Amino acid sequence: MTRFFMSLDDAVELVWFACNNGNNGDLFVYNNKSCTIQELADAFSDNQTIIGLRCIEKIDEELLSVIELNHSEKIGNYFRVNDSITSDRIYTEPFTSRNSERLSKEDLYNLIDN
16 A cells, blocks of 8 residues: 655745746646555564555555546656646656656655654
8 A cells, every 4th residue: 555745845936936947738747656555564663563454445546547647747856737738748647656666765764753
């Protein structure tokens, strides 16, 4: 099971970036890193009991579908999505917490501490 994480500073920066660079119809998505729930739990404690999935629990998160990615451009750490954009590459998989870049242990500890 994987999840996306971002710091509060990154969230505020995304909002400012979108306000300063966005046009009507734009959707801005932060190019998040992810980690497994096990990695997150290990950052807090070495003593856990795995109880399993809830019946409605998602395995991974999806931030952008293939259609959205194919109508996006990458600007720094962000994806700008708009129907008027044709991506310079063809995406065949959505942007999910399973296939995104992973947080290192150090990155995860820094997110927790802030």
